[in-house]
Amino acid sequence: MKKVFGRPESLTEVPFTYCPGCHHGIAHRLVAEVLDEFKVRENTIGVCPVGCSVFAYLFFNVDMICAAHGRAPATATGIKRVKPDSIVFTYQGDGDLASIGTAEIVHAANRGENITVIFINNAIYGMTGGQMAPTTLVGQVTQTSPYGRDPKTMGYPIKMAEMLSTLKRAAYISRVALNKPANIIKAKKSIKKAFQVQLDKKGFSMVEILSTCPTNWGLSPIEASKWLEENMIPYFPLGEFRTPEEVA
Amino acid sequence: MGEKMLMKGNEAIGEAAIRAGCRYYFGYPITPQSELTAYMAKKLLKMKDAAFVQAESEIAAINMVYGAASTGVRVMTSSSSPGISLKQEGISYITCSEIPCVVVNMQRGGPGLGDIQPAQSDYFQAVKGGGHGDYHLIVLAPSSVQELVDLTMDAFDLADKYTNPAMILGDGLLGQMMEAVEFKERPKVELPDKSGWNLTGCKGREHRYVVSFDLDPNILEKWNLNINEKYKKLKEKEVRYEAVNLENADLVIVAYGTVARIAKTTIQMAKKEGINIGLIRPITLFPFPEKIIASTAVKTKKFLTVEMSLGQMVEDVKLAVNGKAEVNFYGRAGGIIPSPEEILKEAKKYL
Numbered sequence: 076m077k078k079v080f081g082r083p084e085s086l087t088e089v090p091f092t093y094c095p096g097c098h099h100g101i102a103h104r105l106v107a108e109v110l111d112e113f114k115v116r117e118n119t120i121g122v123c124p125v126g127c128s129v130f131a132y133l134f135f136n137v138d139m140i141c142a143a144h145g146r147a148p149a150t151a152t153g154i155k156r157v158k159p160d161s162i163v164f165t166y167q168g169d170g171d172l173a174s175i176g177t178a179e180i181v182h183a184a185n186r187g188e189n190i191t192v193i194f195i196n197n198a199i200y201g202m203t204g205g206q207m208a209p210t211t212l213v214g215q216v217t218q219t220s221p222y223g224r225d226p227k228t229m230g231y232p233i234k235m236a237e238m239l240s241t242l243k244r245a246a247y248i249s250r251v252a253l254n255k256p257a258n259i260i261k262a263k264k265s266i267k268k269a270f271q272v273q274l275d276k277k278g279f280s281m282v283e284i285l286s287t288c289p290t291n292w293g294l295s296p297i298e299a300s301k302w303l304e305e306n307m308i309p310y311f312p313l314g315e316f317r318t319p320e321e322v323a
Numbered sequence: 324m325g326e327k328m329l330m331k332g333n334e335a336i337g338e339a340a341i342r343a344g345c346r347y348y349f350g351y352p353i354t355p356q357s358e359l360t361a362y363m364a365k366k367l368l369k370m371k372d373a374a375f376v377q378a379e380s381e382i383a384a385i386n387m388v389y390g391a392a393s394t395g396v397r398v399m400t401s402s403s404s405p406g407i408s409l410k411q412e413g414i415s416y417i418t419c420s421e422i423p424c425v426v427v428n429m430q431r432g433g434p435g436l437g438d439i440q441p442a443q444s445d446y447f448q449a450v451k452g453g454g455h456g457d458y459h460l461i462v463l464a465p466s467s468v469q470e471l472v473d474l475t476m477d478a479f480d481l482a483d484k485y486t487n488p489a490m491i492l493g494d495g496l497l498g499q500m501m502e503a504v505e506f507k508e509r510p511k512v513e514l515p516d517k518s519g520w521n522l523t524g525c526k527g528r529e530h531r532y533v534v535s536f537d538l539d540p541n542i543l544e545k546w547n548l549n550i551n552e553k554y555k556k557l558k559e560k561e562v563r564y565e566a567v568n569l570e571n572a573d574l575v576i577v578a579y580g581t582v583a584r585i586a587k588t589t590i591q592m593a594k595k596e597g598i599n600i601g602l603i604r605p606i607t608l609f610p611f612p613e614k615i616i617a618s619t620a621v622k623t624k625k626f627l628t629v630e631m632s633l634g635q636m637v638e639d640v641k642l643a644v645n646g647k648a649e650v651n652f653y654g655r656a657g658g659i660i661p662s663p664e665e666i667l668k669e670a671k672k673y674l
Contacts, residue, residue, distance in 0.1 A: 087530070117526035122390070132532040138522040140393050141534040143416050146386035149378065153390025153398070154522070156374035157347060161524055179386070182379035 083107035085116045087136045096296025098253040098286035099127060099195065103134055105263045106164070106193055109270050110137065119162040120154050122147040126168040127201040145176025148183035151190045162273060164191040170200045173209040173233050180239070180281075187244025187278035191269045194235060194281055197288040198307060205291030209233045212306055217291070232310060236283045240316035246278035248317040252285040252308060254300040265315070277319050285311055325506040332468045333498040336401070336427055336491065337362035339475035342506055345397040345425070346373035349387035351380055353406045354439045355495035356429035360401065381406040385413030385426075392417065392424040393533045395521030397479050401427035403495070404445050405436060407453075414488055415454030419535035421520075421550065423482035425475070426460070427491040429498040432658030440658025441496035441581060446635035449492045450609040457547050459554050461489040461561070462608040464579040468502035474606070476509060481561065483514045485553045492608060494631065496581045496660065557610045564612035565604040572601030574625040574670055577616065577640050579605045581660065582629050588663035593670065600670060608636070616643035625673050626650045629666055631659070649673070 082088070085107035093099045110116050116137055123131035125144035132139035142150040147165035155163045172180050172194050183190065199217055200206040207220040210232045214223040224232075236250045247269050251262035262284060269280035285307050287299035294302055330338065337359050340348070348363035360377070367375035374391075378384035384400050392398045402410060407428045417424060430445045432438040449462045461481045463474040471493060478489040522533060537543045565583075568590060569575060576586045583604040593600045603619065605612045620626070626648055628637040637652045644650050653669040655661045 118524040120394075120522050120524060129536075132534060136525075136530050138525050138530055139532040140390065140522060141532070141536065142389070143386060143412055146382065146389075146413070149383040149386035150390035150393075152376065152383075153347070153349065153387035153392070154394055155390075156376060156387070157391045157394045157396050158523075178379050179383050182383065186376075 083111045085110040085136050087134055089133045091134060092130055094290045096287060096289035096299055101253045101259060102195060102284050105266050109267045113270060115162045122151045122165040124167040124171040126171050128166055131166050145171050146179055148179040152183055152188050155188060155190050164193060166193045169196045169208040169210040173235050184239045184245045184279045185242045189273055189276055189278055191273045192281040194283045195286050196283055197286040199288050199291045201288050201291055212310060236316050239281060244278050245317050246319050247272040247280035249315045250283040250311060250313050252313055254303045272319055325508060327503050327505045329501055330468060330504050331358055331501050332471050333358035334362045335468050335472050335504050336475050339472040340399050341366055343476040343479040345399050346370060347391045347396055347398045349376050349378050349384040349400050351378050351384050351406060353403045355431055355498050356401050356403045381409035385410040388424050389413055389417050392422045393522045395517040399425045403429050403431045404433050407445060411454035415456050416535040417488050418458040420533050421486040423486050424488050425478045425482055426488055430494040438658045441494035441660060442658050443494060443580060443631040446632060449490055458550060459609050461487055462492050464492050464606060464608050465497060466580050466583050469504050471497060472504050480512050480514060485557060487553060494581050561607060562610045562612050563606035564615055565606060566615060567602040569601040569619055571599055572623050573599045573674055574627055575601040575603060575619055575623045576627050576629055577603045578629045579608060582631055585661060585663050586629060586666055589666040592663055592667050611639050613643040616640060620644040620647040624648045627670050628652050629661060630654045632656060
């Protein structure tokens with residue numbers, strides 16, 4: 076019998092620790108499938124963050140290091156500068172990348188570090204129990220914005236993909252979502268492009284992935300996907316913001 | 324015989340690091356150590372299989388060191404006091420991960436932004452851990468440009484041997500001064516193989532990871548105890564100090580780095596006046612030379628610890644003396660360097 080579906084080799088058999096309906100599992104799988112398809116699993120070093128995906132080093136069947144909160148792009152820079160022919164990726168959440176680690180992501184992109192960044196934007200801090208993230212939407216209620224995010228004192232949600240796209244050495248920047256199969260297929264293609272950019276040594280690549288956090292949003296998995304579609308996508312438009320053709 | 328050259332302290336560290344096989348440097352400019360960053364840029368940017376990155380901050384620099392060092396290569400970063408404070412989180416992670424690297428601190432006056440004059444007020448930070456958690460750095464305290472060279476090379480070996488970050492604790496004076504240095508032929512040292520832990524990509528083996536946490540307190544306690552075993556070994560095997568004129572000394576000065584140099588002049592001045600002053604100069608600040616201080620305390624009843632701080636190392640001297648002798652202290656702060664005359668005047672108070 077022909078095997079038509081299985082676990083990517085780039086994932087271990089350790090069960091995910093993510094909540095039901097959370098998109099981290101899908102994102103992990105897509106990254107793992109891409110690593111398998113490029114046959115680079117044995118030449119990859121991943122950098123996981125602090126946050127819900129802190130345990131990603133157990134799930135990815137590649138060499139991994141767990142960076143300090145926000146510092147994954149710096150740690151990845153160190154690895155890639157020593158091993159320019161290895162595939163190096165970071166996997167970071169919105170608190171990690173867009174708040175505590177803004178300096179690191181901006182400068183890694185500006186230097187054009189030849190790494191791939193997988194950025195999970197679920198508009199909330201998951202692991203610490205649902206606090207406001209830099210990407211929390213206006214009016215969104217969280218533990219630390221109990222009356223809704225007020226832009227007058229809390230600012231507007233940061234659009235990282237657009238912001239980093241202003242940098243000349245950012246070679247590939249896109250935003251995708253995982254709320255329905257059509258978007259998942261597009262997300263996979265985008266992740267593949269990002270790693271292709273790295274394989275071709277064209278510079279920095281990042282895929283921002285809009286994801287759900289049913290637990291901290293207080294919604295069921297289906298409601299969460301719908302909330303993402305109706306609230307996040309209008310503010311965080313999907314698409315490619317930088318492609319290698321634009322790179323000087 | 325190695326070649327002799329006239330070099331500035333900061334640049335000598337850079338040359339020593341490169342000769343010790345360090346090809347990766349990540350740093351951020353700060354006075355009074357910027358010449359070191361510039362030296363590494365000048366050399367490493369022209370070398371193959373090497374990298375120099377001027378990081379966006381000291382925080383980024385130390386986390387680049389973490390990544391680079393996790394692949395098993397020799398890596399260095401350097402800074403001065405306020406910048407070293409910024410690196411503490413990263414140093415704590417690297418130490419917990421048991422990854423070797425070298426960190427240079429050319430101290431300046433503090434606290435806060437302080438000034439850019441030489442100081443020794445980061446002693447506590449350097450020898451007691453510095454960041455969060457139970458850990459120590461291997462701390463080496465050079466007192467001349469030649470020692471900056473020799474101890475920088477030793478720092479890489481010690482870091483590799485104990486898979487623990489090592490720190491060169493100098494100061495702005497040592498960094499800025501010029502002296503003749505010799506890059507000596509060094510005997511080949513047997514060092515542990517890194518292939519059991521470094522990240523290379525998992526070709527031909529199971530995937531592996533470098534982390535600095537475990538949520539199971541039983542495992543984390545064991546992890547801490549294992550790290551602590553290394554510190555016990557360091558205390559047994561790696562203590563270094565210089566002892567001067569301890570026989571029949573009326574008083575023994577304990578001082579390290581720049582101050583120890585000055586104290587040597589004080590000893591000569593005292594001799595002319597018929598006063599016999601000895602010196603214990605710790606070369607390793609961690610592990611601290613407790614035993615020589617303890618054994619000296621039995622013979623000499625008076626100590627004077629002199630520091631460019633308001634009294635930090637003196638606490639370790641007191642612990643080593645353990646009540647067996649009188650421990651006095653003299654310190655200058657804020658970037659003031661004590662003169663040999665004022666140290667002698669201070670010593671005379673206790674004679």
